[in-house]
Amino acid sequence: MSQNIITQHLHSAFPQFEPGLIQILAEHATLKQFDAGDALMTTGQYMRFTMLVVEGLVKLYREADDGSEFFMYYIHPGGACALSMICSTKQQTSEIKASAVDKTTVLAVPTALMDELMKTYKTWYYFVLETYRSRFEELLVVIDNISFKAMDERLESYLQKQHQDLNTRKLALTHSEIARDLNSSREVISRLLKKMEQQKRVILHRSFIEYLK
DSSP states (O other), X not given: OHHHHHHHHHHHHOTTSOHHHHHHHHHHOEEEEEOTTOEEEOTTOBOOEEEEEEESOEEEEEEOXXXXXXXXXXXXXXXXXXXXXXXXXXXXBOSSEEEESSSEEEEEEEGGGHHHHHHHOHHHHHHHHHHXXXXXXXXXXXXXXXXXXXXXXXXXXXXXXXXXXXXXXXXXXXXXXXXXXXTOOHXXXXXXXXXXXXXXXXXXXSSOEEEOO
């Protein structure tokens, strides 16, 4: 029964995978479910599998030594965590943390299977390459924002990305959460959001931010 469910998830989230690849994943992968806020991966954890997201949304962070966090990117259904691929293959500990934004289902692909998949299935090979490429491009955007943009520009980019990734203009984000994601202070973020509201780029509600631009 579980293999049938996994097969259905793979056909839905990864339609590009060839039949043989879907079959071997259904036989060896494990279905894992998480509620909103649950941790999928923590800093310092050994990765013994690669995560394929089939439902929900995963948020990745970089954690500093002092416990502060910095938002990196989201993983949507049909995507995978490139860093979990690298860490699991090289048997290294994770240097990031990941949590479920809402109810999320992932397929855990065992590390021991990775070499065989890369050698045998072209769709998996190209999927891994595309995952590395897309995550690298997302990290370049993060680096550019940190290096070349002032905090007001970073906040604008952050809200725009949230709007695009979550597919809504009503962003259920607190000022403290935004400050944590951008490694800033709540006071700075609140001041900048108020300025954006005066410029009619957002509307600040009690429980959410309405992104207008």
